[in-house]
Every structure is written in C-alpha cells, then in structure tokens.
Amino acid sequence: MKIFQQSTEFDYSWEEVSISNWRKYGPWNEKTPHVIAVDTLSRTVDTVTGILRTERLITCKQSAPKWVTTILGGADTSLVYETSYVDPAAKKVTLCSMNMTLSDLISVRETCIYTPASSAPNAKTVFSQRAEITALCGGWQKIKNSIEQFTVERFQQNAMKGKEGFEMVLEMSRKAFAEQRELLRLQQDSPILREAKI
C-alpha cells in the first residue's frame, strides 16, 4: 500500500467553498476535462445529526497509460463511487471516494476534508486530502509496486491541477453571487426593474 497526502488553503470562506464544491466538475472548471459526468444517486439529511449525506457516481475518461491498461485490462471510462457528509454545525465537508472500475485489481480510497482555517475561520478554508492505494492483483511484487507508484505520481500531478481548477470555480461563483446581489439591490431601488421581474 502507498499513501498520498497533502493539504492546501483556499482564500474563501467555508460556506463559499462548500457551495462551490457541488460545482467543482462543472463547466467553470477547465482543469478537469477527464470528468465526463457526475450523477447523484441519493441524498438525505440525517434527522439526528443534521448531516447531509450524498451518494454520487463520477464518470471519468480513462487516463491510465498503455502499459497499465495492458496489465490491468482496458476500458474507455472509469467509475468512482463517492459519499459525502456535510455537517453544517461543525462546518465540515468530508468526501470519501473509491474506484469501482478494476476494483478487483487495485483499490484507491480517498478522503478529502474541507474545514475553516484556524488562522482565519471566516475567510479561509483548509482542504486536506489522503489517498490509500493498494494493488491487489496477483503476481510479481515488482509489478504491484510499479502500479502503486504510478498511481501515487498521478495523484501528485492532479493535486496541483485540482487546486487550480477549483480556484476557477470559486472565482466564478463569487462573481455570480455578486451579480445576483447587485441585481436584487437594483431591483429593490428601481420600480421599473421590479416590474420587469428579472
């Protein structure tokens, strides 16, 4: 098993980050073209804890290099199963994901957490990410090691892109909210716009 771990900070409040998280793989993010689809399988609010639990299915374009798909078998797309937990009282978003494709051969389990930064709880958010990668396929240890190592390296490469992409979404989201607020303000000030009901 190999472990990938990192954490980073966003200059946005936890509320903004937690809202934008739902738009992370949308058209505002130009850095994740490999994510083809994101479907919601179920969504419930727990009556005891107030935690919002969401189950999603994420469809990605297969991006493993030839030598990996030759060993593990090829497919055009790969599927990821994700459950997320939003605790609005504790201000914590937890996302847990695992691979569904090739799961007999490799296990990739990732946990990501968004919480307010202790240095500036109302303005900054910490993102921490941890992934455990285990090659399960029988055969030479050397091949298992290579597959695990490749996957960890891919996580490292994607971590930077992931942050850049999410920054784009956060910026667009803040602009959209500001425009919406401005429109509401104008509407309240102007009888003509009120009539128009934009």
Add this chain to the structure above:
Amino acid sequence: MSASLASECNEVKEKYDNCFLRWYSESFLRGTATTDECKPLFDQYEKCLKKALKDRGIDNMIKEARDDNMENDAEHMKPRR
C-alpha cells in the same frame, strides 16, 4: 453543473441540480431547511438514472461499492458528543 452519464437524463438532472444548489445555499447552510422542496425533481431524475444504470449493468457495481462503504458511513455519520 456537470452532465449525466446518460444524456437522456441531462435535462431533468440540470433542473434538479439547480434546485438543490439553491436549497443548499439558501436553506441548508442557514439552518432553515424544513422540507425537501427538490424531492419531486429528484424523483424524476432518479427514475431516469436508475433505468440508465440498469441498462449499462452499473447497478450491480454500485451495490458492491455501497457494501464496501459501510465503514465510512459509520465514521462520518456518528453523532457528536
């Protein structure tokens, strides 16, 4: 928001996603959520999606993933003391 893996579900998915996002930012985060006003849209989307998942044989893979995910639910859904 993102597309659905089944293009025939895209239209209803988009409506549901927009409804959810509004509910999340305006009710849920503010602690004022009472009823789930997006449920009728979710039901429509789910009906479309379920069929697509079954047709593609993905429904069984999801069942397996759910079984593997029990620990995460136990860990992240537990009440705070």
